[in-house]
Amino acid sequence: MASTLSLTLRIWRQDSPQVKGHFVTYEMDDVPEDASFLEMLDILNEILIAKGEEPICFESDCREGICGTCGLMINGQAHGPQKGTATCQLHMRQFKDGDHIVVEPWRAEAFSVIKDLATDRxxxxxxxxxxxxxxxxxxxxxxxxxxxxxxxxxxxxxxxxxxxxxxxxxxxxxxxxxxxxxxxxxxxxxxxxxxxxxxxxxxxxxxxxxxxxxxxxxxxxxxxxxxxxxxxxxxxxxxxxxxxxxxxxxxxxxxxx
Amino acid sequence: MSTTTKTTTLTETQGPSTGPSTQGTVRTPAPAASAPSAEFPVHPKPRVRLPWPLSIYQSAVGKKWVMALTGIALLGFVLVHMIGNLHLYEGPVKLSEYAEALRDLGGDLVPRTWILWGMRIGLIAAFGLHIHSAWSLTVMSRRADASYVGGRGYSAASYASRTMRWTGPIILLYLFYHLADFTWGWFNPDFVRGDPYHNVVASLSSIPVAILYVVANVALAIHIYHGAWSMFQSLGINSPKFNPLRRRFAQGFAAVILIGNLSFPIFVQADVIDDGGVSVVREHEAQMADPEEASGEEASGATASGATP
Amino acid sequence: MMEAMNSRVPQGALAEKWANYRSDVRLVSPKNKRGFEIIVVGTGLAGAAAAASLGELGYKVKSFTYHDSPRRAHSIAAQGGINAAKNYQNDGDSIWRLFVDTIKGGDYRSREANVHRLAEVSLEIIDQCVAQGVPFARDYAGLLDNRSFGGAQVSRTFYARGQTGQQLLLGAYSALMRQVAAGSVELHNRKEMLDVVVHDGRAVGIVVRDLLTGEVSSHSAHAVVLATGGYSNVYFLSTNAKMCNVTAAWRAHRRGALFANPCYTQIHPTCIPQSDDFQSKLTLMSESLRNDGRIWVPQRGDDKRSPDQIPESERDYYLETKYPAFGNLVPRDVASRNAKSVVDSERGVGERANGVYLDFADAIAAQGEDAIREKYGNLFDIYERITGENPYKSPMRIYPATHYTMGGLWVNYELMSNLSGLFVLGEANFSDHGANRLGASALMQGLADGYFILPTTIGPWLAEQLGSQLVPTDHPAFAAVEQEVNERTQQWLATKGTRSVDFFHRELGKIVWDYVGMSRTSSGLEKALSEIPALHEEYLSDVRVLGSADSLNQSLEKAGRVEDFFQLAQLMARDALLREESCGGHFREEHQTEDGEARRDDEQFAHVAAWESNGDDHIRHEEKLEFEEVELAVRSYK
CATH class of the missing domain: 1.10.1060.10 (Alpha-helical ferredoxin)
Structure with a gap:
């Protein structure tokens, strides 16, 4: 089994365009390095569902970097740290054990936040x-x-x-x-x-x-x-x-x- | 696989105060949950289409075009101004002659100072348009931007590009001071109209003023460093053949202006440029009023040229 | 039912059928076109092309997509290219040859007339796309470049780097947006079609759910066009996009449309193997890699040395040994099955022993690294991004994954299903690929259906409707369906079980992959038919969907889609069980030659199996396939 990471995630949660959002912090252990960033969020969502919490809403579709549906602001960088890579193609091996990761939706006045990390483009x-x-x-x-x-x-x-x-x-x-x-x-x-x-x-x-x-x-x-x-x-x-x-x-x- | 979340506790209603309080929430007019953002323009189209060519200036790209064109004019001014000022190193007489020559531009074809005033008016217009376009585009971008609560990282934007909206106003304030200091003589107790050499030395020999000039000219160079590259983009002057030269041009231009303009306060402080507090012009005028001291002209001229490296 | 299943293939010689059809077809006058409303569901190649073309003709079109933008449909991910019998390379290609290759590739399980029409229309597609500004690859004279694809003997594949699907879709999307701007197409984004409304035996509209507000609404039309893609996601892990689903087609099926050949699924041999249990999808690496890569596994299953430490003599280049003529370029189904068999014999490579090597060392040695980078650089980068391994240094690991589904809603020559007024295009219908699709043919079919075929073949149906009023959306027929949709939606929230939708989807996928995957046996299929309903029952009672129905709720969306996959999976297994032969993507281990090749049974199975929904049960109908022009032959790639 490839190695795993422990991470602290600060993720933007917002119920609808009309209400204020806020950050929620999640601690995750045993995140596989081979997982993509979105798969890491999938894992987190499975845990949230198991705990009875509403999963984090984020958009994605093809997950091979061509449809343009996904897109997250990761530590202040659009699509995260890897150059020429969409969020869905970003893999967790780009991060280090113990990293703090801030995840926000795309923001612009013309892009309203629909829910959590999903934005209207x-x-x-x-x-x-x-x-x-x-x-x-x-x-x-x-x-x-x-x-x-x-x-x-x-x-x-x-x-x-x-x-x-x-x-x-x-x-x-x-x-x-x-x-x-x-x-x-x-x-x-x-x-x-x-x-x-x-x-x-x-x-x-x-x-x-x-x-x-x-x-x-x-x-x-x-x-x-x-x-x-x-x-x-x-x-x-x-x-x-x-x-x-x-x-x-x-x-x-x-x-x- | 035993992935767990340990806590989901920490909840913040607001991140670091990096933006307006509306961040991450509702925009105005607030779209109904189902209405797509595409139905809510952030900047509605101008209600009145101005006649050509003013209509060009109604768009942001048009404003950037005007900003670049006026930027070129201002670059030209800054360069010529700096080169003209190098006459400082030739002493007060040459510098005064240069100043006079500017007023005499056009020779006998046009009345004296008309050309100079024409240039001044053009320059004021360029400044005005440059500032207005910058101001209105800044307003436009501010309105379009919703800042990130968790902060934004920069990976391409240079220090220069990010500070254009700071260096610009600094240069503008400096410009007022500069005019008040050297043209209108408000701050200089020993101001002599028509003797730039004396006025420069009188002003820049004060350490605070010298520092102010250094700071302002560094800001100017930073502004040019981005602006002189950016203008090519705004004008659409872009070809793989010469693109690398654009950056070098901007760097070179900024460096030349910086070195040239910084040399003045530095050399005044170093007493390389110095007239010993004696104004050639004042002496000369005094002489004209009192012909008995006619011999003083040569003497003071010699003093001045002696100070020239 | 047999009357409704009339294929309506026009009279005349095969090569003249389409021309004859167009000459005789009933037309709708320009003035009358404005009075007809057409619903097009889906904005992939077929849907966007159809909506745009119908809009250009003057019809009033409503286009629906569940994406935020019509540019995101999964057609966008097609890499390789699009076939057209242009013969620009002067290598002997012709409409006839493309037709024969497609029929043969489909293992003689498709309708001759449809396939011939597809080959004819292929020429116009390229013209249309180039005129739209699609930046196809060009040679140094500026003319269109072609490559040979999937083992074809002619170079007829047009391509745009490794992003042909993207460029074609953006072309169709731009044509669609032009019509949206012109006002002839009304675009409804983020609306998911959840049911078809049938009244007096014909499709009169659809019911959709707004994914942002949860609002359920009805839309009425003179014709409903479904271009909603395939159902590979029934396997959970596939190369399809995460949202691809069978719901639109399946709901139409539940309302009376026949579902044809559900067991025909295509497995693509060159995908990146699964790396962990949480993997959400598989990524395809273009088939073109097989032109230069050599496929091998260690001879001994317990050989755990790194690949560069394994000497030539201890490697098994199994495709080259077994198929000396085609070697690594055997068709997709053959390459896939062989990969499965070596992995099943515990000789798989990688940490999870779930792949085979695709080795470029020899190609790099022969042509140089730069030449390989020029050809495949983009793919190598994708591979490295996903696996963290450098394929220039160590061999790629690949494994087959589900990629495309040939089965789909049954349609006649006019692309109308047995439900009057319901048309089905692209991957969602069953029509052109038989039991196996050739590389670079999916894009061709989607665009042919959307741009050129439907705009013509919808005419006779609409001409018949002249003067008939739309069924109003407040009609009880709509209200009843709306209520059912609302009840189904609420049901998921009310279940309040313990496990997530994805959990069940993953479990379902495992069963379907194991028993209705690359190779099938009657005992396996029987097993699937007992395991799927059991899991389905558990799903219905134990699924946990949180949140509400009145805002964006992705779990809720998935819950309905997975329900339809559960129902479909059972039909797939039944269809596979009853098709007692091997053909194309459907391989029954009981029906193979001594060399392990697929053995068709043309006597008994040269037909389309079209399933009718009858409550929770199904009735199997057959459409006999007549082959007038081509001779049925056995495929051989030895």
Whole structure:
């Protein structure tokens, strides 16, 4: 049997968005090192249920770092200490025996706490709704190989498209800005030849919708550090440029440039 | 497997006081339990769309763009100002000539000081916009942020980036002091209008004032260290080809300004810059009023140049 | 029932059926489309694609997901790729070849016409996805790249690094959000469908529970579309996401929809073995790893040396020895069963002796570490993050895990179940993969159903409804179902037992895995059929669900889902017991060749077993599978 840990956990408990929350401290022994962070919480929940206490509410789904459902603030770091790793892929071997771990939900004014560690991230969908798509109806597509896309362009677009929408960038940002999320989607589509006809409108609408909910970027770079997909803040710069261009361009002329 | 919780006792209603008392609770307007946050914008869209180009300034990204552009103007000013001040090392006469030359910019094409005033107005506008955009974006971010009760860790944000909202106001306060000290002469008992060399020496030879200048210029350098990099991001000037240069540019710029500006109080304190309390301008004016002491001009000029390294 | 089970396959030659169908199908005029309301449950590839496409056509669509956002469905976790018979590589691929490969891969237990249509539509899917901005891998000329997948002889798999499912889902999600913005789709997130409402023999709506407030509400429509995924989580440990469940499909089944071939489950051979008793799920490592990794175990079970200390002569490369032609690239079911048999013979590796080695030492020696990192770096990182072991230095440990379920609600050619007005798409239906699914075909089917098939095949049903009014949600039919849903929800809170839902789910999973897993015997299945009901009874009386029904309560959500898994598990065992043959993912130890290969019985079992719910009992119906164009052959990978 692999070795185990004893931990002191301070976990945020809150019954609903309308009431105040507080920290509760739990002492745990014999936490397997091979367990993931969420499995550690599963174990804790089993114990709580056995004791007749309501289990801790936290969200997760795929548990392989791709669906973006999970996300906890662990010791002040979004998704915890391991770089490029979502909470579900964080394993307890990253911690030491006797560690104190503070667990909080994602926080931002636009993200209300639903219960305990679960947060409402629907404003991210509002940003996508504003223009995070290429308007092509089913059946209207030309042959897939009609437009070659340079290898490098496709790769860079992919780097942006890898975003899992977890909201760690907002959670980690001292300004609660969503620039990394928004710019990842804007740039994924703006880099692709297929995305050109809506490029300026997309940049304008998505950025302005983002600004209805989130703070303003001051280029700290915390988001890039917290991002489980390590998406670069270069995309933020490119989106800033696209946004300003969208305001300056005569879109009836040079939309393709 | 014998995992146990020993206690579930300690309960805190509030963590360390790191934020407003509403943290972790209800936002306003409080969403009903079922209503998604997406229906409650934190900053509703501006009710009135201003005409172009003012509309650009209505968005945060637009404000950051203006902040970066005005930042460039201010960087230019800070650099030219610092370089101009290096005339201190050439003595009071050269420095006064430089000051005069600024007023004479534009030669005979425009009335005297018009260009200088144009630059001053531009500078004031840049300061104004820089400060206003910073202020309103800070307000926006404050409203968007809900602080962590258990505290927040920083892994990428530099000391400089985190203190922009402190170094900015420090620089602004310093700027007022600086103008009051050297331009308006409020704090300097030995102020001589039109003799910058004398005024600099008179002010900076006081230890508290010298310290104040050092502190303020360190704040300025820290501000530049982040700002001169950050402006590239805000303007969207970003390419893998030159991205590493952006950081080096900011570091270099901050260092040049820091070294240049710190040299003045240090060298005044070290008596390298010194006029022995004698103002060339005052002497000169006195001379003009009393031609008998005409010989004094050369003498005092020699004193001054003698003090120049 | 036999009338309802008419597959409605169109007339004509196989290759012309879909074209004929589209030429003859009844259409709904644009003006009338606005009058039709359609409910789509699920926002994975099939659901999001269908909701978006129906919205584009002008229908009034309501889309339901239990996630906070439609972008999170488990389609997102598919790694490998998506097949399409584009023949961009000029290697002889064709619609026909993709069709034959899929039929053969499914071990001749799928409907020819459906599979051929799938192969035809595969071309349009790639076009559509590229137009949406899906960043597929490209070669240096900027054209689409392909790879060979799962032992296929042609390179027809389109991929986006190891995240193809994610990119395709984000494409479908963006199309869906565009329709939400346009107002043609009304999105209902965090609403879990808990029942279908049937009135006058047709599906007229659904009842959902708001997961945040617990509010139970009814929604009425002219057609109900279920795209709610598969039921691998019946095993508790699977590669599926934690929330994946059978509830929507099962509740529809309880209301009269036939459940077809529940025993067809797919086991994926390359997953990371369980590391402790508290493990919550298993993680899949892409099958592509088998292209370069060599699978082996020590020859002696008691050999506890570290793998690098075991000399070549004392290793057993069992797949290479047994299947010299395909070696490590044998199909999923074959690779899985062989892994099980070596672990069962106590030669498993790792601390829990529950895996086999997948060794890259030779590949690294031959191609260099950089080449291997280029191909699999991402997967190696995942492996190291989960196990703490470095696969560049020591071999990976892998073991099979449940991954996909081919069984599902029975549908006809039009994707409508025997319940009129109820359509079922993607993994939730049974239609295209027979007894075993080929790699990179799940994404293809989900998108084919959602983008191209349903929007056409829903037409005739709706055309028939022209002029008919929606059944109002205050109709007694809705009220009755709402009440049942409320009672079921309250029942869990009222049980006040002693053990958690997860405890029972885990126990159920163990039984299903042991007896209805990779290989099955009649005695094992009988055992399952006696153990599952016993555990089920215990569950009903001893489960402990705390909290209330009027706020986010994850235990309560799980309780209902696990209940449905209990019922499904019994049907799976019964279906497996009655299918006295081995085919694809269903391996009955009694029915194997002397070499231990699956032995089909085409005489007796070339049919779909579709189960009708009859109270708590089930009636088995059969849909005979006619093979007009392909010849039934025995699979051999020797």
């Amino acid at each position: 629907t404003p991210l969908d509002a940003i996508i709704k504003a223009g995070g798509y290429i308007s092509v109806n089913t059946g209207a597509a030309p042959d897939a190989n009609l437009t070659p896309i340079p290898h490098q362009t496709a790769a860079t677009a992919f780097d942006a498209a890898a975003c899992i929408g977890c909201g760690a960038c907002v959670a980690a940002c001292p300004n609660s800005a969503a620039q990394l999320f928004c710019s990842a989607k804007v740039q994924h589509l703006n880099l692709m030849p297929q995305g050109q006809s809506e490029r300026w409108e997309r940049a304008e609408k998505m950025v302005e919708t983002m600004e209805e909910f989130f703070g303003s970027c001051t280029n700290h770079g915390e988001c890039e550090e917290a991002c489980p997909k390590e998406i670069s803040i270069d995309f933020i710069a490119w989106t800033n440029r696209d946004y300003i261009k969208s305001k300056l361009k005569n879109r009836s002329l040079f939309a393709q440039k």
